[in-house]
Amino acid sequence: MPGGRLTSEDRQCIATGLAEGLGYAEIGRRLGRPASTVMREVARNGGPDGYGANRAHEATRQRARRRRQERPPEPPAADSGHGRDPQAVRDFTESFTALVEQQGLPRMMARVLACLLTTDSGTLTAAELVQRLRVSPASVSHAVTFLEQQGMLQRERVPGGRRERYVIDDEVWIRSTLAALQMNEALVDASQRGAEILGATTPAGARFESSAAFLLLVSESLRQVMDQWRQNVATRSAGPDSSSP
Numbered sequence: 001m002p003g004g005r006l007t008s009e010d011r012q013c014i015a016t017g018l019a020e021g022l023g024y025a026e027i028g029r030r031l032g033r034p035a036s037t038v039m040r041e042v043a044r045n046g047g048p049d050g051y052g053a054n055r056a057h058e059a060t061r062q063r064a065r066r067r068r069q070e071r072p073p074e075p076p077a078a079d080s081g082h083g084r085d086p087q088a089v090r091d092f093t094e095s096f097t098a099l100v101e102q103q104g105l106p107r108m109m110a111r112v113l114a115c116l117l118t119t120d121s122g123t124l125t126a127a128e129l130v131q132r133l134r135v136s137p138a139s140v141s142h143a144v145t146f147l148e149q150q151g152m153l154q155r156e157r158v159p160g161g162r163r164e165r166y167v168i169d170d171e172v173w174i175r176s177t178l179a180a181l182q183m184n185e186a187l188v189d190a191s192q193r194g195a196e197i198l199g200a201t202t203p204a205g206a207r208f209e210s211s212a213a214f215l216l217l218v219s220e221s222l223r224q225v226m227d228q229w230r231q232n233v234a235t236r237s238a239g240p241d242s243s244s245p
Contacts, residue, residue, distance in 0.1 A: 006037075006041060006060070008053065008054075008057050010031055010033075011041070011053035011054075011056050011057050012053045013027070013030060013031055014027055014031070014038060014041060014042065014051065014053065014056075015051055015052065015053040015056075017030065018042070018048055018051055023035075024036075024038045024039045024042070041056065044059075045059055045060075082120075089118065092118070093114050093115070093118050094114075096114045096117070096118075097110045097111050097113075097114040098110075100113060100114070106143075106146070108135070108139050108142070108143045109143045109146050109147055111133055111135075111143070112129060112133070112140065112143040112144060112147060112166075113147060113152060113153075113168070115129060115132055115133060116153065116166065116168040117168060117172070122167060122168045122169055123156075123165050123166070123167045123168075124165060124166055125158065125163055125164070125165045125166070126140050126141065126144070126163070126164065126166070127163075129144075129166070144166055150176055150179050151175035151176050151178060151179040152168070152172050152175065152176050153166050153167060153168045153172070154166070154167045154168075155167070174226070174229070177222060177225075177226065178226070180222070181219060181222045181223065181226075184215055184218055184219050184222070185219050187211075187215050188212055188215045188216050188219060191208045191209070191211040191212035191215060192208075192209075192212045194208035194212075195208040195209035195212060
């Protein structure tokens with residue numbers, strides 16, 4: 001299918017197109033694929049004069065088999081003790097990563113977040129994240145910076161050393177919500193200014209005025225939720241006897 005792996009039928013079509021003297025662009029149009037895909041396929045399998053569909057298909061299967069055999073063993077699931085099923089932990093981590101990715105978090109940031117959340121310690125160094133996720137240090141650094149800006153993790157210096165560790169705790173979503181609240185309030189202010197500058201009686205000004213009213217309601221609701229949460233935490237911390245005389 002377009003965008004997926006080339007099938008045996010796709011390769012037969014490529015071979016036929018080459019035999020007819022067609023260019024990569026025309027063959028790609030027949031397949032519904034970019035010309036660059038056809039060009040790479042032909043280049044890695046003998047070139048225009050030596051390309052054979054069956055031979056190319058078998059060579060691709062052999063390359064894929066070698067990659068699987070050479071792939072390093074998968075690192076252990078984070079904190080796989082406590083009687084947990086390591087595979088179940090890995091499956092959950094992947095599904096949770098996909099979920100927060102669907103909510104708008106970039107994939108690498110979602111992977112780092114899920115990796116930290118599924119550790120009992122809630123703390124990992126950059127080297128540990130690189131090892132667990134099998135990505136580059138630069139990718140981890142970029143993801144950590146983004147998550148820190150969103151209030152979703154904190155940096156700490158490893159005692160007695162220069163390395164940093166990244167910490168996530170039970171209040172990760174509280175800090176994230178507070179960051180969202182601050183951004184929402186900035187949008188309220190900007191929308192109110194837009195209504196004033198454009199004129200509330202004009203279509204553009206009315207649009208900003210309506211947006212400001214809605215966003216203000218969102219901010220008020222978030223503040224009420226945060227206040228209710230703090231009250232719940234205080235009640236739990238005080239214990240069951242807190243209401244006794």
